[in-house]
Amino acid sequence: MTTDDVSPGEFWFYEKHVPTAGIMLKVGELLACRRSRYQTIQLFDTADYGRVMTLDNLIMLTERDEFSYHEMLTHVPLLLHPQPRQVLVVGGGDGGVLREVIKHGTVERAVQVEIDREVVDVCREFFPWAAETYDNPRVELVIDDALKYIKTVRNEFDLVIVDSTDPVGPAIDLFGSPFYSDVYDALTADGLMTCQIDSPFYGSRRIGMIMDTLRDIFHDAGLYLTQVPSYPSGVWGLGIASKSRKNFHEPDKVRYDTLSGTLRYYNPDVHRGSFLLPEYLRRVVYRTGK
Amino acid sequence: MTTDDVSPGEFWFYEKHVPTAGIMLKVGELLACRRSRYQTIQLFDTADYGRVMTLDNLIMLTERDEFSYHEMLTHVPLLLHPQPRQVLVVGGGDGGVLREVIKHGTVERAVQVEIDREVVDVCREFFPWAAETYDNPRVELVIDDALKYIKTVRNEFDLVIVDSTDPVGPAIDLFGSPFYSDVYDALTADGLMTCQIDSPFYGSRRIGMIMDTLRDIFHDAGLYLTQVPSYPSGVWGLGIASKSRKNFHEPDKVRYDTLSGTLRYYNPDVHRGSFLLPEYLRRVVYRTGK
Numbered sequence: 001m002t003t004d005d006v007s008p009g010e011f012w013f014y015e016k017h018v019p020t021a022g023i024m025l026k027v028g029e030l031l032a033c034r035r036s037r038y039q040t041i042q043l044f045d046t047a048d049y050g051r052v053m054t055l056d057n058l059i060m061l062t063e064r065d066e067f068s069y070h071e072m073l074t075h076v077p078l079l080l081h082p083q084p085r086q087v088l089v090v091g092g093g094d095g096g097v098l099r100e101v102i103k104h105g106t107v108e109r110a111v112q113v114e115i116d117r118e119v120v121d122v123c124r125e126f127f128p129w130a131a132e133t134y135d136n137p138r139v140e141l142v143i144d145d146a147l148k149y150i151k152t153v154r155n156e157f158d159l160v161i162v163d164s165t166d167p168v169g170p171a172i173d174l175f176g177s178p179f180y181s182d183v184y185d186a187l188t189a190d191g192l193m194t195c196q197i198d199s200p201f202y203g204s205r206r207i208g209m210i211m212d213t214l215r216d217i218f219h220d221a222g223l224y225l226t227q228v229p230s231y232p233s234g235v236w237g238l239g240i241a242s243k244s245r246k247n248f249h250e251p252d253k254v255r256y257d258t259l260s261g262t263l264r265y266y267n268p269d270v271h272r273g274s275f276l277l278p279e280y281l282r283r284v285v286y287r288t289g290k
Numbered sequence: 291m292t293t294d295d296v297s298p299g300e301f302w303f304y305e306k307h308v309p310t311a312g313i314m315l316k317v318g319e320l321l322a323c324r325r326s327r328y329q330t331i332q333l334f335d336t337a338d339y340g341r342v343m344t345l346d347n348l349i350m351l352t353e354r355d356e357f358s359y360h361e362m363l364t365h366v367p368l369l370l371h372p373q374p375r376q377v378l379v380v381g382g383g384d385g386g387v388l389r390e391v392i393k394h395g396t397v398e399r400a401v402q403v404e405i406d407r408e409v410v411d412v413c414r415e416f417f418p419w420a421a422e423t424y425d426n427p428r429v430e431l432v433i434d435d436a437l438k439y440i441k442t443v444r445n446e447f448d449l450v451i452v453d454s455t456d457p458v459g460p461a462i463d464l465f466g467s468p469f470y471s472d473v474y475d476a477l478t479a480d481g482l483m484t485c486q487i488d489s490p491f492y493g494s495r496r497i498g499m500i501m502d503t504l505r506d507i508f509h510d511a512g513l514y515l516t517q518v519p520s521y522p523s524g525v526w527g528l529g530i531a532s533k534s535r536k537n538f539h540e541p542d543k544v545r546y547d548t549l550s551g552t553l554r555y556y557n558p559d560v561h562r563g564s565f566l567l568p569e570y571l572r573r574v575v576y577r578t579g580k
Binding site: 014018019020021022023024025026046047048049065068200201227229232233234235260263264265266267269270272273274275276277278279280282 | 304308309310311312313314315316336337338339355358490491517519522523524525550553554555556557559560562563564565566567568569570572
């Protein structure tokens with residue numbers, strides 16, 4: 001357990017990002033605490049981050065800052081693809097990615113493959129967007145292991161968005177070369193994949209290795225950043241990989257305009273800016289000298 | 291005190307960013323703990339952030355991530371100005387900004403006005419760069435209140451870099467309209483000022499108010515962001531204001547090339563990208579509708 005009672009009568013959640021540093025949040029009401037077949041799911045209220053969901057004691061999302069993560073993981077590939085119709089979401093049982101996907105009128109079908117039905121059930125109960133999103137007729141929820149599911153689809157999806165847990169425990173194979181090869185095969189000819197990777201501050205080595213893997217398999221790959229104050233270091237690295245596209249910097253302005261009233265983080269400027277990496281990270285991602 | 295002993299035999303530093311959320315760091319050796327005329331100065335070792343200095347229990351810098359803050363506060367204005375020769379640093383007693391300023395061959399004189407000599411003394415003792423920086427013949431250290439000092443200089447500095455503590459307690463007037471007007475008067479005709487402001491996540495209202503103030507006084511002003519994992523939310527807002535310049539996006543490439551081997555965060559791409567703001571922040575900074 002990473003929750004400690006540090007003074008009488010107060011309940012705090014403490015996530016150790018590394019053994020000697022982390023974030024603390026004062027917990028209000030504990031709303032749900034369930035042990036599923038795969039993991040421990042906790043959901044609680046906080047004063048500054050609203051409702052927070054943890055899986056195996058790691059923060060997956062908070063109501064206060066989930067928008068920056070979900071918008072960037074979703075709208076960057078959707079506005080780069082010329083006409084995204086079929087979208088696959090891997091993981092993401094909270095429904096945040098799906099909620100953003102179905103904002104796009106071009107999307108005819110959004111399939112979500114989540115291994116843990118209890119995550120979906122808890123989120124439907126406690127996050128206001130989730131029930132509405134899952135009830136959308138364009139959404140198909142598949143409860144299955146994405147590693148198996150991805151092998152059953154070929155040349156079918158315009159986009160695959162990998163909103164996995166971190167590469168410790170069950171999700172580790174979602175960061176491996178065999179899975180990314182299956183994603184490549186599941187994509188149509190101009191398909192794109194995005195995936196969450198790691199903190200550039202704590203995990204730049206892992207980011208470098210995954211970027212190498214993606215470039216081996218795909219036509220091109222890039223890294224972009226978003227702000228997530230409740231994640232380790234407050235900044236998060238997202239990967240993008242393509243079957244044919246070389247340039248990730250030019251979103252579709254016309255389709256952006258139809259969404260812009262609903263967005264709090266994404267805009268075409270921050271899309272471009274998110275690929276402009278600080279020097280320490282550019283060296284790792286692009287294996288440049290110096 | 292914000293340091294708590296949360297389990298027997300371990301010493302942790304806990305900074306509350308707001309009353310119900312914050313960062314925790316496991317403390318190794320406590321290196322210095324002094325009470326100056328102005329504030330409490332603490333310096334301690336940590337496993338993940340190296341040496342950390344706090345003033346009145348707020349983290350001012352850590353060895354691990356100070357580079358992103360100091361490089362962006364310094365090189366953005368220095369590479370925008372056509373020929374920076376005279377530079378004034380307000381605050382910044384740790385010497386990190388000065389260390390970056392004197393990398394520029396154009397700089398003939400760098401004046402640092404720091405109110406608290408004890409901060410300089412502690413940093414000279416414990417941060418490897420500080421003594422060397424302060425001993426540079428182009429550096430002048432003035433121990434004085436910057437609010438008074440700034441009134442004594444007119445049309446003298448090409449750049450003013452305000453590396454203050456946060457706007458609580460003694461530094462509050464360094465965020466006010468009278469001080470910024472004095473900075474304006476202290477600058478030469480094509481002068482620029484940069485200043486640290488706040489976390490975009492926790493302090494977007496303050497950022498908006500300061501941007502309004504800067505635009506009232508200066509020809510133009512902008513906000514840009516840098517990563518500082520040890521600061522609240524991990525991302526920090528920096529302000530820039532100019533006496534004549536309108537465009538903050540075009541750094542001097544030739545002078546950049548002479549520095550690039552020494553830089554870990556700054557590059558011309560991240561310079562441009564740091565001004566491309568997420569939507570929630572763009573609305574606050576530029577007072578756009580929606």
